[in-house]
Amino acid sequence: MAVDPWTGRTASALQKALRLSNELFAEQLGIGVRTVASWHQKPDLKPKSEMQQLLDTAYERASATVRARFAELLGQTPVVPPDAEADDEARAAAELRLSADPHIGAALEWLDSHAGWEPGTSRRKVAAKVANVDVRGLRDRGARRGQISQAQVTRALLDYYGRGENGYGTYSAKFGDQDAATTVLTRGEWLDLAAPLLARSDGLTLDPAPFEAPAALDDRALDAAVQRLAETLELGTRLVNMPLYRLRTTGVVNSAVSGTVGIAPFVHYALTMDLLEGELLDALTNGGAGRLPLREYYLPHLEAVTQLDGRLCAGGVLALCAIARPPGLHGDADYLILVQQRSGNVVNANRQLAVIPKGFHQPAADVRADTRLGGTLLREMEEELFGRDDVDNTLGDQRAADPMHPSRLSEPMRWLLERPLGERLRMECTGFGLNLVSGNYEFPSLIVIEDEEFWLRFGGQIEANWEASNLRRYSTLDTDLLSDLLADVAWSNEGLFAVLQGFRRLADLGGHRVNLPAVEWELT
Structure with missing residues (x-):
């Protein structure tokens, strides 16, 4: 599936499909966090040509599971990969964000402490839950x-x-x-x-x-x-x-x-x-x-x-x-x-x-x-x-005095x-x-x-x-x-x-x- 041109809405959908925070998505693309934030605030915005190319590359490198989620977010019929592959990729994606996002990391550390668990236990439990989360079911529940x-x-x-x-x-x-x-x-x-x-x-x-x-x-x-x-x-x-x-x-x-x-x-x-x-x-x-x-x-x-x-x-x-x-x-x-x-x-x-x-x-x-x-x-x-x-x-982090x-x-x-x-x-x-x-x-x-x-x-x-x-x-x-x-x-x-x-x-x-x-x- 090609996106031509990318807009703030479709760029934000790709970020959501990748399950990345603003900071991690900006890091993957090599751009500033404020640019990612502006896509959420201005869904009709059309990024410049060099940004279009970066988004093309990110989409092309995405896994089949991510592309399926992206299509679903845009209201299109996704091509769903086999269940085993989907589960493996879901766990891998969850582990990636659980390890990379400092805010999620703080939540896991807090949870280990208040559960009396060994460090890392909550990370494994959350990653296992992710594989079984039904996104459509969550949206239906939200409705x-x-x-x-x-x-x-x-x-x-x-x-x-x-x-x-x-x-x-x-x-x-x-x-x-x-x-x-x-x-x-x-x-x-x-x-x-x-x-x-x-x-x-x-x-x-x-x-x-x-x-x-x-x-x-x-x-x-x-x-x-x-x-x-x-x-x-x-x-x-x-x-x-x-x-x-x-x-x-x-x-x-x-x-x-x-x-x-x-x-x-x-x-x-x-x-x-x-x-x-x-x-x-x-x-x-x-x-x-x-x-x-x-x-x-x-x-x-x-x-x-x-x-x-x-x-x-x-x-x-x-x-x-x-x-x-x-x-x-x-x-x-x-x-x-x-x-x-x-x-x-x-x-x-x-x-x-x-x-x-x-x-x-x-x-x-x-x-x-x-x-x-x-x-x-x-x-x-x-x-x-x-x-x-x-x-x-x-x-983003607060750096101003x-x-x-x-x-x-x-x-x-x-x-x-x-x-x-x-x-x-x-x-x-x-x-x-x-x-x-x-x-x-x-x-x-x-x-x-x-x-x-x-x-x-x-x-x-x-x-x-x-x-x-x-x-x-x-x-x-x-x-x-x-x-x-x-x-x-x-x-x-x-x-x-x-x-x-x-x-x-x-x-x-x-x-x-x-x-x-x-x-x-x-x-x-």
């Missing part, structure tokens, strides 16, 4: 999972955990004649914070004490972790072992965020708590929640959810983004609201609606200074809205930060909660770009990155469409939490620019 709504997940978890006690409850809200419930466990004093970020009220601090994880996982947890790594290899999912902040203690008082965070490796989260959502979705696709052995092991009851320092509690910061626009073809002066549908290649909120920006709370370079929520939000804006791929640690130094900022971000925070750019935390889906902490926030000159200067440069499959826009004067948006069944739980809390705060700030649905929250 089935995508049919489970946020409301179904919420009902299942409310049935599993029951009602909150001692001031805790799950967040729900009413707007117009409709209502919405979420899986976010919260308290009344954790809501409507209006806490300015990158200020004294942005007060998480670092506790460097090591996390004492369980010495050994049980057999169910180990088997699920091995299966997760095998599926990661087969599907080409990005697994980058960067440090995450894990919440140890929290206190939200007087409209301020406080508490302590420690550090945990991303592979710990990916191979443990992140497995809970998939287990639940699979159970629901089979007609009901039934038994959930991983949930029984990691988060068996609400007490386990709220005892933060006894478990891994990773999480993130996500923000409703509102950009002031002057009167124009769209109508009167308003704010533009941006909403993303998440890509199928992300770990969190896969294929669901979410606000943008959204990201894990993690350090970029300085583990102590980067604990502030506002710093994470600024980085996520650079990555997800302003096109900075050198901040995104999923595309300060990736958010003023000299490295994008033009839109530099313009926003030329004035003190609050003049052109307002950032506030609107609440806090613990998501029952995976036990994650969630800090919903609001970003408001107040100066309408920003839209005139930079509106055409705003573009979602690879983490989103599409970007939606809404006017804050269009009440009917906004009500429909809140009622959309495709929301992630944390996304719905953030947009509802964001609407409440923006209604107070927006003046004549807004005509938002009135949102009233309650705890269940």
